[in-house]
Amino acid sequence: MSMFEDPFDPRSLLARCSCGGDHRAADHARLTAQAVPSPAGEEAQWNRVVDAAVLRATFPVDAQRRRFLKTVGSATALAAISSVFPLAAAREAFAQGGAPEKKDLKVGFIPITCATPIIMAHPMGFYSKQGLNVEVVKTAGWAVIRDKSLAKEYDAAHMLSPMPLAISLGIGSNPVPWTMPAIENINGQAITLAIKHKDKRNPKDWKGFRFAVPFDYSMHNYLLRYYVAEHGLDPDKDISIRSVPPPEMVANLRADNIDGYLGPDPFNQRAVYDGIGFIHLLTRELWDGHPCCAFTVSKEFASQNPNAYRALLKAIIDATAYASKAENRKEIAKAIAPQNYLNQPETVLEQILTGTYADGLGAVKKDPNRIDFDPFPWNQFAVWILSQMKRWGQLKADIDYAKVAAEVYLATDTAGMMKEMGLTPPDPSKKSIVVMGKPFDAAKPDEYVKSFAIRRS
Amino acid sequence: MPSLGKSLGVRAALLSLLIFAAIVALWQIAAQPVAGSGPAVDPEYAKLVGAAAATGAKSAMPTPADIGATIWKHLADPFYVRGSNDKGIGIQLAYSLGRVLLGFALAALVAVPLGFVIGMSPLVYRALDPFIQILKPVSPLAWMPLALYTIKDSAISSIFVIFICSVWPMLINTAFGVASVRREWLNVARTLEVGPLRTAFRVILPAAAPTIMTGMRISIGIAWLVIVAAEMLVGGTGIGYFVWNEWNNLSIANIVTAILLIGLVGLLLDQALARLARLVTYPE
Numbered sequence: 039m040s041m042f043e044d045p046f047d048p049r050s051l052l053a054r055c056s057c058g059g060d061h062r063a064a065d066h067a068r069l070t071a072q073a074v075p076s077p078a079g080e081e082a083q084w085n086r087v088v089d090a091a092v093l094r095a096t097f098p099v100d101a102q103r104r105r106f107l108k109t110v111g112s113a114t115a116l117a118a119i120s121s122v123f124p125l126a127a128a129r130e131a132f133a134q135g136g137a138p139e140k141k142d143l144k145v146g147f148i149p150i151t152c153a154t155p156i157i158m159a160h161p162m163g164f165y166s167k168q169g170l171n172v173e174v175v176k177t178a179g180w181a182v183i184r185d186k187s188l189a190k191e192y193d194a195a196h197m198l199s200p201m202p203l204a205i206s207l208g209i210g211s212n213p214v215p216w217t218m219p220a221i222e223n224i225n226g227q228a229i230t231l232a233i234k235h236k237d238k239r240n241p242k243d244w245k246g247f248r249f250a251v252p253f254d255y256s257m258h259n260y261l262l263r264y265y266v267a268e269h270g271l272d273p274d275k276d277i278s279i280r281s282v283p284p285p286e287m288v289a290n291l292r293a294d295n296i297d298g299y300l301g302p303d304p305f306n307q308r309a310v311y312d313g314i315g316f317i318h319l320l321t322r323e324l325w326d327g328h329p330c331c332a333f334t335v336s337k338e339f340a341s342q343n344p345n346a347y348r349a350l351l352k353a354i355i356d357a358t359a360y361a362s363k364a365e366n367r368k369e370i371a372k373a374i375a376p377q378n379y380l381n382q383p384e385t386v387l388e389q390i391l392t393g394t395y396a397d398g399l400g401a402v403k404k405d406p407n408r409i410d411f412d413p414f415p416w417n418q419f420a421v422w423i424l425s426q427m428k429r430w431g432q433l434k435a436d437i438d439y440a441k442v443a444a445e446v447y448l449a450t451d452t453a454g455m456m457k458e459m460g461l462t463p464p465d466p467s468k469k470s471i472v473v474m475g476k477p478f479d480a481a482k483p484d485e486y487v488k489s490f491a492i493r494r495s
Numbered sequence: 496m497p498s499l500g501k502s503l504g505v506r507a508a509l510l511s512l513l514i515f516a517a518i519v520a521l522w523q524i525a526a527q528p529v530a531g532s533g534p535a536v537d538p539e540y541a542k543l544v545g546a547a548a549a550t551g552a553k554s555a556m557p558t559p560a561d562i563g564a565t566i567w568k569h570l571a572d573p574f575y576v577r578g579s580n581d582k583g584i585g586i587q588l589a590y591s592l593g594r595v596l597l598g599f600a601l602a603a604l605v606a607v608p609l610g611f612v613i614g615m616s617p618l619v620y621r622a623l624d625p626f627i628q629i630l631k632p633v634s635p636l637a638w639m640p641l642a643l644y645t646i647k648d649s650a651i652s653s654i655f656v657i658f659i660c661s662v663w664p665m666l667i668n669t670a671f672g673v674a675s676v677r678r679e680w681l682n683v684a685r686t687l688e689v690g691p692l693r694t695a696f697r698v699i700l701p702a703a704a705p706t707i708m709t710g711m712r713i714s715i716g717i718a719w720l721v722i723v724a725a726e727m728l729v730g731g732t733g734i735g736y737f738v739w740n741e742w743n744n745l746s747i748a749n750i751v752t753a754i755l756l757i758g759l760v761g762l763l764l765d766q767a768l769a770r771l772a773r774l775v776t777y778p779e
Binding site for chain 1 (some may be wrong): 537539540542543545577578579580640643644647648649687693727728729730733739740741742743744745747
């Protein structure tokens with residue numbers, strides 16, 4: 039409960055977790071999750087949190103602050119700081135949750151089902167519920183969404199979950215601190231092959247195949263590489279993988295420019311709908327519960343507009359929670375099918391979201407977990423992604439995996455927000471990752487990379 | 496011989512109609528859905544896929560009748576707005592036209608004066624020639640990543656791309672037009688002791704105007720070609736975005752509609768500049 043101790047007490051330490059609590063940043067979510075403030079003392083407690091934040095900003099060095107407080111006394115210090123900083127106003131703003139600094143926001147998205155929570159929050163009113171006027175802008179490709187986000191044309195954007203890591207590390211762009219407070223979807227991708235390959239279901243027969251993935255820094259790329267490598271094919275030598283924007287995948291498959299793709303929906307199901315391809319496997323068969331797309335903001339936006347950021351994140355978590363319930367999926371399919379959003383036949387979206395789908399070879403399959411929605415940005419996900427960047431030579435330098443993961447994947451923020459909204463955040467340390475039967479230990483990423491026979495590093 | 500000219504016109508129009516009818520007929524025949532060779536599928540599966548896939552075939556090309564219906568649907572309601580990503584085709588065309596005209600106007604503002612200087616001074620001409628020769632053949636879209644990176648605004652970037660692609664023909668034609676003004680006319684001006692500024696405006700400009708207008712006509716054609724590609728890349732608004740959005744939905748009928756309208760607008764732009772060119776042409 040030290041988050042709520044008196045910051046004007048010269049004995050207290052403020053420079054541990056960024057929340058002011060007496061714990062490490064990594065433990066923040068779990069520990070504060072239990073710290074349910076008593077209703078009576080709640081206001082006083084939040085006031086102290088605000089005071090602590092202001093005081094910490096004034097005296098970043100803990101020793102200085104304590105010396106100052108000892109010398110002048112806490113009452114004088116309070117008065118002195120109040121005279122230059124409107125503490126009362128800050129307390130009040132925080133107590134009300136604070137009006138968003140910016141109400142008219144632009145959020146970019148790529149028209150794929152991964153972006154469902156970001157998109158549906160518009161027609162279904164999740165943004166307006168938080169007092170935001172959000173415009174969701176359809177964008178042509180990942181490179182464009184990255185550049186428009188970096189150019190601050192978008193306040194927040196739908197990205198592939200490896201992208202904020204790549205942007206923060208400066209791989210494939212200038213390094214800009216980028217954060218990912220929420221995952222959009224888990225699972226929900228598939229390997230689609232052209233109909234003519236319907237008898238080549240064993241990846242060992244795929245030598246010389248031309249595959250498409252949406253982007254170099256995508257789960258799709260890493261999962262496809264992992265899959266073929268497990269079957270003994272070198273993804274850089276035995277097959278070719280090119281980066282193709284998702285909407286163009288079906289057209290390319292039809293034109294016989296590619297043999298298949300590991301791509302996002304609706305374009306797997308769309309290939310089936312148009313009789314061009316069949317679904318070889320769903321990515322959940324490789325790694326059940328893998329992350330895919332993400333909701334991202336720049337660190338700058340989050341720190342300059344804390345209230346707008348909180349409201350936006352709340353809307354996204356709210357929408358994600360709604361989307362994760364199977365009974366809402368048909369309604370969602372209807373909401374996101376029009377031209378303004380995904381611009382797809384409703385039946386295609388319904389098959390993807392409900393998991394009762396045509397496989398392209400004449401069978402109807404049922405898999406209710408074909409796509410699911412779970413906002414929690416597990417740091418283990420980030421470490422796995424970084425390990426694959428390393429494995430395939432995208433990441434050359436040695437990095438502190440855990441540190442980068444914690445800086446970009448804001449598990450703490452999300453947990454706090456989930457708690458505020460009456461949801462139960464999971465224990466951030468408890469996440470097991472198993473990809474194609476092989477467990478991954480997030481504490482030993484380098485050993486994991488070295489355990490693969492086919493790798494570039 | 497007006498009668499022959501008229502009959503030639505009528506015959507040409509008839510031939511055009513015949514060609515059009517032949518294309519439509521061939522298309523109609525070619526686009527007939529082919530029955531799939533695959534096995535008949537069960538009704539539950541058929542409900543989940545498109546009509547063609549249910550019979551084991553790929554979805555077919557739309558017929559001219561489908562296209563006609565789609566065109567009519569768009570022309571009946573060209574200016575609707577149903578959210579920021581769904582606007583009528585008239586609005587999309589207006590966005591594209593706005594970008595093209597703005598980029599084109601900026602290019603004219605730069606290219607005509609600069610072309611004048613280049614055309615009048617052999618020194619400047621020689622000095623700038625290598626730059627022009629290297630930059631001219633660069634595909635305008637190659638500028639896009641650079642523009643997005645440096646300008647950091649996608650709307651201005653697409654206008655910049657229009658600017659950079661329409662500046663060269665105007666620049667070169669202006670320089671050429673100015674440089675090839677007849678020596679006698681300049682000599683006459685000099686004999687009459689006309690000042691240099693006055694010479695530029697009263698002798699050189701009118702003499703070079705037809706060549707400059709030809710450059711402008713080439714430029715606007717290129718600008719209109721490029722805007723579609725630029726908008727497909729950047730997205731947001733414009734006819735190029737419309738094409739991309741319908742490509743997302745594999746809706747060939749909508750794309751063909753857009754192609755026809757793009758062609759029509761391009762024709763109108765070209766005709767407008769041709770008319771302007773006729774205005775400044777002088778008989779010798």
